[in-house]
Amino acid sequence: MKIFVLSMLRSTDRRDAVRKLMAEHDLAFEFIDGVDGKEGSHPLLKKFKPSKFLIRHGRPSKPGEGGCYASHYLAWEKCVELDEPIVVLEDDFILRDCIHDVLAQVESLMPRYPFIRLEDNGPRLQKTVFERDGFELVKFLKIPQRTTCYAVSPRAAKAFLKSSDEFVYPVDVFLRHQNLHRVPLFGLSPRPVAPVDPTDENSEIGNRHAGKAPAWSKLTKLLFKVKNLFLNILTNIYHEIRGY
Template sequence: MRIFVINLKRSADRKVHIIKQLDNLNIAYEFIDAIDGQGLSDDEIKMHGVDTFPPWFSFNQRHLVKGEIGCILSHLGIYRKMIDEDIECACIFEDDCVFEKDLGIILKNEQLRRSDYELLLLGHSGQYQDTSRGAECSSKKEPVLSRYHIAKPVERPFGTYAYIIKQCAALKLLQYAYPLRLPMDCLTGHAQAIGVKLRILTPPIVTHNVTLGPSTINDRDSNSRLYVCKARRIKCMVGRKYPILRMIKKICLFPYVTLLLKLRKAGILDGDSYAEKRYFRQNSLAKYPQPPVPRNEK
């Protein structure tokens, strides 16, 4: 299994942070130059057919920010590298990860290698946005090491900062990614809708380092101009001015979301029923240029 670490050249502090952890794992790894979304021209963005998210008319429809586009292209570039170089399996890390002490053992675990997943998230979060808690999963779990298990998510798992992907999944995601209209973790989070065997490691063995500051991907919630619908832009501005309104909304939606989770965990609803295939309609890889194969950073 090849290990790739995505790092922006201008994020030297993150590179130092991740090197210290990777060296402790005593495993080989390769740095990959991330595509800096801030450096993409409008023509380059149009070339990849960037569309609005979600790819249907919605009150919440918005434009992707350049940071998101760079993130997507960085991950897709590794997928293309896997196919071009016939890499059967790869582990991908972003540069703000925090590893638990057992990660090195997990990556070499024979049970993990034999498991039938195609995409395994080592780090993730769910509705609570808690990377240490992770996304909710099925009660049916496959033990890997002491307290760690492989399980099927019953809600969309957020995050692409640490995962293992097999070539078959890389090919499927590459085929359905274009035109670019999904944030990277939406593409992977709904991957079960296109036949990818998505699993999560629970509890997560990788989290974020909050001391490194905000993600290099733009804060989309802070820019109301991203939203297509004028009413949604107003809602965004009001929510920032009066945070109590956002809290009330969460309180009102919580019982409904929790009920769906319980029904999926109990097997009354399909565990992957959260994954929506409409995110992947009207895909066409042939019309757009392939993401560039990333260069290995020296």
């Protein structure tokens, strides 16, 4: 499977760290030039709708969140263009020694399981699909946050693209709302990837909670949260019927 790392051209230190880490683990990869939401000139940023984001998410958006979503959008386009599963990484990750064994498992699983998360996630509402040879595949019933590393199939990538006419959530929240794209999300253990800084202190996006939200947005956030919770339950039932 081809590996793509999302990274902005200006992030030279991160790119150097990625090259060193991937060389240490003998992994071939390519950079996808990420979209700089702060710079604001990329065509995909026209899809980013801060007002709708505020209504749904209950806080002001950061320009970097639009860039992050657009960068993953480019990765999904690459997956569809190649017509084969790929691995997507953000450029702030740690690799564990199990990476090659996990990637071999993922490649065999992708025809059946269209999206497999490969990073740490902590305790989550999930069910075990199967265990074999020391590996565990789980179906997430409550999707973890973050998009540091995942494998995605063309079928899933097409669904994500089709459901992204507008960017109205952070990209990881969009993925969590399975009702928006209908793609079942899985995770594989042992997990070969972890974020460098799980607290987001060094994130390109910055402090997501720095801006003050209007009081009414708390109500709209609650309404959308209840709606998505209900629809996600229905989507999980739909996946169960289909055998996921």
